[in-house]
Amino acid sequence: MSSGNIAKSYDVIVIGGGAAGIGVAIALRHAGIENIVLLERHIVGASFALWPDETRFITPSFPSNSVGMLDLNSIAIGVSPAYSIEVEHPTGKQYAAHLQGIAKFFELPIQEETSVLRVTNYGDDFLVDTANETLRAKHVVWAAGEFQYPQLKGFQGSELCRHTATVPSYEELEGDKFIVIGGYESGVDAAYHLAHRKARVGLFDSGCPWKDESSDPSVALSVYTQQRMREKCFLDQVGLHPETTINSVTLENGLYHVTAHDGQLFRIQNPPLLAGGFEGSHRLVADLFEKRSDGFPLLSEHDESTLVPGLFLCGPAVRHDNHVFCFIYKYRQRFAVVAKAIATSLGLPANALENYRQWGMYLDDLSCCGEECAAC
Numbered sequence: 001m002s003s004g005n006i007a008k009s010y011d012v013i014v015i016g017g018g019a020a021g022i023g024v025a026i027a028l029r030h031a032g033i034e035n036i037v038l039l040e041r042h043i044v045g046a047s048f049a050l051w052p053d054e055t056r057f058i059t060p061s062f063p064s065n066s067v068g069m070l071d072l073n074s075i076a077i078g079v080s081p082a083y084s085i086e087v088e089h090p091t092g093k094q095y096a097a098h099l100q101g102i103a104k105f106f107e108l109p110i111q112e113e114t115s116v117l118r119v120t121n122y123g124d125d126f127l128v129d130t131a132n133e134t135l136r137a138k139h140v141v142w143a144a145g146e147f148q149y150p151q152l153k154g155f156q157g158s159e160l161c162r163h164t165a166t167v168p169s170y171e172e173l174e175g176d177k178f179i180v181i182g183g184y185e186s187g188v189d190a191a192y193h194l195a196h197r198k199a200r201v202g203l204f205d206s207g208c209p210w211k212d213e214s215s216d217p218s219v220a221l222s223v224y225t226q227q228r229m230r231e232k233c234f235l236d237q238v239g240l241h242p243e244t245t246i247n248s249v250t251l252e253n254g255l256y257h258v259t260a261h262d263g264q265l266f267r268i269q270n271p272p273l274l275a276g277g278f279e280g281s282h283r284l285v286a287d288l289f290e291k292r293s294d295g296f297p298l299l300s301e302h303d304e305s306t307l308v309p310g311l312f313l314c315g316p317a318v319r320h321d322n323h324v325f326c327f328i329y330k331y332r333q334r335f336a337v338v339a340k341a342i343a344t345s346l347g348l349p350a351n352a353l354e355n356y357r358q359w360g361m362y363l364d365d366l367s368c369c370g371e372e373c374a375a376c
């Protein structure tokens, strides 16, 4: 690529217009960075808009700005989805509309319908290839999320299953008997909505996530989910199969044969539902990050690539030591850290972000409370 083909140059390109991309773009603007663009392959909030109709946030929203605490589902200081949506557990579509409203309110420079195909080094800068043009940036923030990159592999015949990320509505799925493989949040959510419409469901997991006693909802099921599992329709309609690893799925004479590691065989008419998590978009930029032993990108204390300075990661794939930042209230803690690092690199005064600290947001370190605590 020669520099002659470059359409435009920016101080920062943010890739992805979900909760992470919009949140970090607002922090970047608060830091005084003007020459920025956010590239979004569909529309702002596209992943949330694609959630099954019935799926709701498990983290509750509650207005708390008046006492200087952010709503758990807020991505920006002073913003509360509880206040704007007036729903405690919003649906994905409601939250997508909320993100679109915020993007407008903060007048973020967003280019929708722009899919990023590749990010490469270009001297000290980056080239960002989209389907139509090549852009240049001093800094890139990768915030393309996980939802649109589901984990489809894992056992023989997994391609015959249907990932829950591709289900528009559980109400509209044909059939009255289902198998759900994967018993964490998405799997229980699928089983719950199917049970509500009186379908019988077998919920399989290689472990037993329903009994995990950790206090961290990144590891154990949320309280919202535990409550739903205690409802009569769930107890009546859903059969739990803990410690049951599925080895293969085959299609024989119009029936799906689901075989477990211990030889148990289950036959079902509909494709089994796969709720095995997400591969994540970071695989598109895997060559620009070192890898941790768990496969996630290795990050500096500013969430920057340790291989290629200037490239940052934002969103649920952020990991530091044993901290998993997979919920909005967790990964938003990193927005100001990234914005401060980029502002400093551009020679801007980082004190513009000081008020983030007053809202309990991190600015420059990893500690959640400054001391060892049970939650850490």
Ligand SMILES: Cc1cc2nc3c(=O)[nH]c(=O)nc-3n(C[C@H](O)[C@H](O)[C@H](O)COP(=O)(O)OP(=O)(O)OC[C@H]3O[C@@H](n4cnc5c(N)ncnc54)[C@H](O)[C@@H]3O)c2cc1C
Binding pocket: 015, 016, 017, 018, 019, 020, 021, 039, 040, 041, 042, 043, 044, 045, 046, 047, 048, 051, 055, 056, 057, 058, 059, 073, 114, 115, 116, 117, 143, 144, 145, 146, 147, 148, 186, 189, 281, 314, 315, 316, 326, 327, 328, 329
């Ligand atoms: C069923 C379900 C329930 C959940 N419930 C909760 C909850 O209650 N509370 C909570 O905090 N979290 C919850 N989460 C997690 C939360 O949804 C994610 O953490 C969040 O969506 C991540 O935001 P993001 O901006 O990183 O990714 P996304 O929301 O996926 O945004 C990424 C954006 O990038 C765009 N994009 C992707 N690839 C490209 C590309 N190559 N070029 C340009 N743009 C691209 C996409 O179109 C998308 O708009 C849930 C997740 C699921 C699946």
